[in-house]
Amino acid sequence: MANESFSRKDFLKKVSLFGMVAAGSSAVLTACGGGASTDTGTSEPAAQEPAAAADPCEDLTGLADSDKQMRTTLAYVKEGEDPAKRCDNCQLYVAPAEGSSCGGCTLFKGPVHPQGYCNSWVAKMS
Numbered sequence: 001m002a003n004e005s006f007s008r009k010d011f012l013k014k015v016s017l018f019g020m021v022a023a024g025s026s027a028v029l030t031a032c033g034g035g036a037s038t039d040t041g042t043s044e045p046a047a048q049e050p051a052a053a054a055d056p057c058e059d060l061t062g063l064a065d066s067d068k069q070m071r072t073t074l075a076y077v078k079e080g081e082d083p084a085k086r087c088d089n090c091q092l093y094v095a096p097a098e099g100s101s102c103g104g105c106t107l108f109k110g111p112v113h114p115q116g117y118c119n120s121w122v123a124k125m126s
């Protein structure tokens, strides 16, 4: 019986020790960022798309992925390297609506910089 009592006591000590080790490990993991997330969802997202308001000609809000992909496929850039080849002197350019600085393109949806360029540029016929 004494031996059994000792075993129970020994068992309780080990359980207590294990509990302290587990709690300490959890604290270390949490401090290192490896523990379970304690994020309550109230913080700001880490990464967001660039603010569209900064440049209205970069605002692709509401465009389908296929429209966005077309811009990439045509290698559209907001400012071309050759000043003689710009969207605003391209046959496919759509002039900006009144009050807007961004035009459009007949090849894809969304705003286009007047000084932009893509690999489908074609000289505007006069």
Ligand code: SF4
Binding pocket: 074, 076, 086, 087, 088, 090, 091, 092, 093, 094, 104, 105, 106, 107, 112, 116, 117, 118, 119, 120, 121, 122
């Ligand atoms: Fe600009 Fe290319 Fe469209 Fe011409 S075809 S307006 S260069 S995006």
